[in-house]
Amino acid sequence: AQSVSQHNHHVILSEAASLELGCNYSYGGTVNLFWYVQYPGQHLQLLLKYFSGDPLVKGIKGFEAEFIKSKFSFNLRKPSVQWSDTAEYFCAVLDQTGANNLFFGTGTRLTVIP
Amino acid sequence: SAVISQKPSRDICQRGTSLTIQCQVDSQVTMMFWYRQQPGQSLTLIATANQGSEATYESGFVIDKFPISRPNLTFSTLTVSNMSPEDSSIYLCIAKMGAEQFFGPGTRLTVL
Numbered sequence: 001a002q003s004v005s006q007h008n009h010h011v012i013l014s015e016a017a018s019l020e021l022g023c024n025y026s027y028g029g030t031v032n033l034f035w036y037v038q039y040p041g042q043h044l045q046l047l048l049k050y051f052s053g054d055p056l057v058k059g060i061k062g063f064e065a066e067f068i069k070s071k072f073s074f075n076l077r078k079p080s081v082q083w084s085d086t087a088e089y090f091c092a093v094l095d096q097t098g099a100n101n102l103f104f105g106t107g108t109r110l111t112v113i114p
Numbered sequence: 115s116a117v118i119s120q121k122p123s124r125d126i127c128q129r130g131t132s133l134t135i136q137c138q139v140d141s142q143v144t145m146m147f148w149y150r151q152q153p154g155q156s157l158t159l160i161a162t163a164n165q166g167s168e169a170t171y172e173s174g175f176v177i178d179k180f181p182i183s184r185p186n187l188t189f190s191t192l193t194v195s196n197m198s199p200e201d202s203s204i205y206l207c208i209a210k211m212g213a214e215q216f217f218g219p220g221t222r223l224t225v226l
Contacts, residue, residue, distance in 0.1 A: 101145075
């Protein structure tokens, strides 16, 4: 079965700092990769996704992620965070040849200090 | 795309009772899933709702505790049976259409 690791449980940054959240997955086959964000009191929203093609994916709100197949990684980045980016971020993997359901990481809580 | 609604959006229930959560999709989808998000934790798959047949449960989840129905391609229900405070969680319906995943708004359940 798939597993997804997010090693940063809680990240605290000042506004304008750069962000990188790690995500590693276990499966070596063809996967679809996702980052979701959950703002306080709200439900999950899709930030960006990778299916194929250019491994550098740009999403909403200035976020981007890079798929590095050799490292089984899909790290999320943003050059300059804002207070409104305070949220929980979840990495998820869809195994295209398996059960077709999403496997989620444990999440990373981001706190941005004004 | 698909829009998913869930009912109820939240509920507070007494220990030992059961609650049925409904998930309605505005278009036909190939697959529907039920997830749980316990406080401070990530999303865990409970089961895949199969149309016209028994749901496929993940390890640690059983049909007696979480019976699921899926009578057609747009609707599914999840029942949380004989609830205890440990069942307090957000229950989330996710639908798959092609390669895309669509999320319901979730049902926030508190068990006293």
